[in-house]
Amino acid sequence: MRTIKRIHKAEYRPIADLVTYSPMPTRSLQQIDPFIFLNHHGFQTYPERNQGLPFGPHPHRGMETVTFILEGDIMHKDSSGHESVIGPGGVQYMTAGRGLIHAEVSSTEFKRNGGDLEILQLWLNLPAAKKMITPNYVGLQKEEIPAFDLDGGKIKVQQLFGEWNGVQGAFEGTFPLTMSTIYQEKGGKFEKVIPSEENIFFYIVRGELKVNGEEIQFRNLVEFTNSGEKIAVEALEDAILILGHAKPFNEPMVAQGPFVMNTQQQIYEAYQDYQAGKFGSWDH
Template structure:
């Protein structure tokens, strides 16, 4: 089995009135190459006539975002012309590439009516060769994402990137990557072989699971060693996990604010390009 290096607790980092926990980066872990950053918003219930999500227009360069909407919704709009509202069970995949401006806010309906909200956003690095690629965005509703079932339907896997048991993911990654959102009924179990050369991203969103004979509670991130290939997972409670794996880039990472590049000079260039209007125009 793949050896576990450490289990990391999330740090509480509220944003305005949005409950937010971040398991990475924290004081105990910086990144799991090429997985850079995760914010876990909620679970919380918004009243009617609320302000919704606080993520107005802001720029990005050199990275990608994968946004998991478990409850509530997100209205996405960006300077490349993409716009959508994605609801519960849906996923958004955005490639910032050479640069764009985007906003992630709640729909008018959610702000008016309120409701439950739980949303996670994971940042993926881009390899140096693709940091200046053209931006892109795809938003898919729950019913548009392929689902694989295991263990007499006690395990339901939303396949996002890569392939699992012949089920191809909903998104084509810009580099080789596997990623799934996994819903587990209590007692549900699965095994997965992952090459020792690949880094694993394993985060428990809800519930409690046993992974390779270690108990992991919700809002905890599991960091694995790079030896052993098998994961054995069992749900000790009804649970949700995010599981991803990919080869590390092993490239320098210089991150500042919304930009993730390979050098300080590239970060300065990103700020200059943004200030000079090279990320596109924003029409609110």
């Protein structure tokens, strides 16, 4: 069994009227290399005629985002020309690479009608050799993402990256990565063997799980050591889990605002390039 090193409770960090919790980075946990940042927005219910998500045009370089839409929607636009509205159960994967400008806002319909919202955004680092690759974006609706059942249907797995149970993930990662969204009914159990040299990202979105014998509530991130290979998970109530694993890069990381690079000088250059218009134009 993998040993649990520490359990990190997500800190409450509201953004305007958007309920937001973040377990990473905090004072107790900088990153689980190459997983570097998580924001958990909601659960909350928006009234009619609301302002929606507050993430207007802003730049990124040197990292990637994986955005999980559980309730509500996100309208994505970026300076590379990508545009989409992704609804409940869908996932967005964006590679900032050498730089882009994007906005993540609510659809006109959501702002008019309101409704439930719960969205998570995970940042992935990029290895030094791929920091400056061409930006890319893929948004997939729920029905476009491969899924399979475990434990007689008590567990439903959306396979996002890599392969599990013979099912290949929906997205082609920039580096070797395995990631799933796991929906568990109370009593549902699964085990997974993860190579000890890979770091595990394990965040409980909803419900309560027993993880390698330890009971853990939602809005907690479980940090594992690299000893042992198996994790055993049982749902003590209906639950949603984001589970990812990848080999660490073991490279220096300097994160400042929307940029994630290897040196302070590269951060300085990112700001210069952005101000010089090298991230593309924003004419939406």
